[in-house]
Amino acid sequence: MSDVANVLVVDAGNTSIKFTAFQDDDVLWMRRGDELPSGTDFDPQNIYIASVRSHALTELLQASIQAEFPKSRVLVITSQSYACGVKNAYFEPARLGVDRWLGVVAAHHVVTGDVVVIDAGTAIKVDLVNKEGDHLGGYIVPGLAMMEEVLLSKTGRIRYDAHEVVKGEGLPNSTARAVTEGCHEMALGFLERIYQCYQDYRWVVTGGDAQALLGLLGVSLELQPNLIALGAKLVGDEQVRGDK
Numbered sequence: 001m002s003d004v005a006n007v008l009v010v011d012a013g014n015t016s017i018k019f020t021a022f023q024d025d026d027v028l029w030m031r032r033g034d035e036l037p038s039g040t041d042f043d044p045q046n047i048y049i050a051s052v053r054s055h056a057l058t059e060l061l062q063a064s065i066q067a068e069f070p071k072s073r074v075l076v077i078t079s080q081s082y083a084c085g086v087k088n089a090y091f092e093p094a095r096l097g098v099d100r101w102l103g104v105v106a107a108h109h110v111v112t113g114d115v116v117v118i119d120a121g122t123a124i125k126v127d128l129v130n131k132e133g134d135h136l137g138g139y140i141v142p143g144l145a146m147m148e149e150v151l152l153s154k155t156g157r158i159r160y161d162a163h164e165v166v167k168g169e170g171l172p173n174s175t176a177r178a179v180t181e182g183c184h185e186m187a188l189g190f191l192e193r194i195y196q197c198y199q200d201y202r203w204v205v206t207g208g209d210a211q212a213l214l215g216l217l218g219v220s221l222e223l224q225p226n227l228i229a230l231g232a233k234l235v236g237d238e239q240v241r242g243d244k
Contacts, residue, residue: 005023005024005045006021006022006023006042006043006044006045006046007021007022007044007045007046007047007048007233007236007237008020008021008022008042008044008046008047008048008069008072009021009022009047009048009050009228009229009232009233009236010047010048010049010050010051010061010065011050011051011099011228011229011232012049012050012051012052012053012057012058012061013052013099013121013122014052014053014121014122014123015121015122016032016033016034017032017033017034017061018030018031018032018228018229019031019032019033019036019037020226020229021040021042021044022229022233025233027226027229028042029042030225030226030229036064036065036068043069044069044072045072045073046072046073046074046075046236046240047065047069047072047073047074047075048075048077048232048233048235048236049061049062049065049074049075049076049077050076050077050098050099050102050228050231050232051076051098052097052098052099058076062074062076073240075236075239075240077098077102077232077235077236077239078094078098079093079094079095079096079097079098079100079101080093080094080101080235081093083105083234083235083238084105084108084109084234084235084238085108085109085133086104086105086108086129086133086134086135087133087134087135088101088135089134089135089136089137097125097140099119099125099228100117100119100125100127100138101135101231102227102228102230102231102232102235103117103119103125103127103204103206103227103228103231104117104127104129104135104231105231105234105235106204106224106227106228106230106231106234107129107204107224107227108129108133109230109234110204110222110224110227110230111202111204111222112131113131113201113202114128114129114130114131114198114200114201114202115128115129115130115201115202115203115204116128116194116195116198116201116202116203116204117129117138117204117205117227118191118203118204118205118206118207118210118214118221119205119206119207119210119227119228120143120187120205120206120207120208120209120210120213120214121143121207121208121209122143122145122146123140123141123142123143123146124140124141124142124143124187124190124191124207124209124213125138125139125140126138126139126140126191126194128198128201139190139194141187141190143187143209144180144183144184144187144209144212144213147183147186147187148179148180148183151179151183152179158175158179159175160174160175160176160179161176164176165177165180184213184216187209187213188213188216188217191213191214191217191219192217195217195219202220202221202222203219203220203221203222204221204222204224204227205221205222205223205224206223206224206225206226206227206228210223211223
């Protein structure tokens with residue numbers, strides 16, 4: 001049981017912000033958007049911000065949240081060398097993206113044993129943490145939408161409309177299928193390689209593209225859509241307890 005009754009976690013990603021409300025250790029609701037959710041009577045004692053955005057944008061977000069909840073304690077969570085039983089693999093711990101760090105922390109507590117953590121969003125991030133809580137390192141590669149955008153922006157004649165992106169059988173027979181299915185195959189090949197190297201590890205996955213990608217691999221996995229928020233809750237609560 002947490003020492004804090006109500007906690008709001010703000011996960012500011014590259015493309016959107018996810019707000020997750022906790023009462024004790026239970027998730028009450030989750031909302032996604034660029035502004036604080038309206039129409040709720042949720043009154044958090046503590047607010048934990050995990051942001052991969054620039055320092056300036058994170059400061060603006062923190063200021064707007066503090067103005068909305070002047071009585072709440074606002075903590076900006078950062079990557080550390082050690083937290084909640086997990087040791088960071090980076091020589092400079094702060095340079096590990098806080099989303100990756102919190103995903104590793106949460107995964108270590110969600111499942112028992114050695115874990116592969118997959119976050120398939122704007123980028124596809126893979127991290128490994130063993131049963132002792134040692135973060136072993138990981139990878140970052142472009143996500144599906146990013147791969148398509150880069151290909152389109154760096155070529156002159158690879159073009160298609162949204163309505164052309166349709167499923168088909170066999171080898172792609174249109175530019176739309178060639179690009180979208182090709183990007184899928186690249187991502188799947190990368191993840192399949194990870195699986196071949198770490199077959200004995202359990203897989204915990206999150207992110208908007210997680211099911212679409214990993215469902216095709218046939219890998220036994222645990223889907224945790226609130227993985228980053230769970231990690232922020234663990235780390236934030238530990239910091240609050242330490243300050244008392």
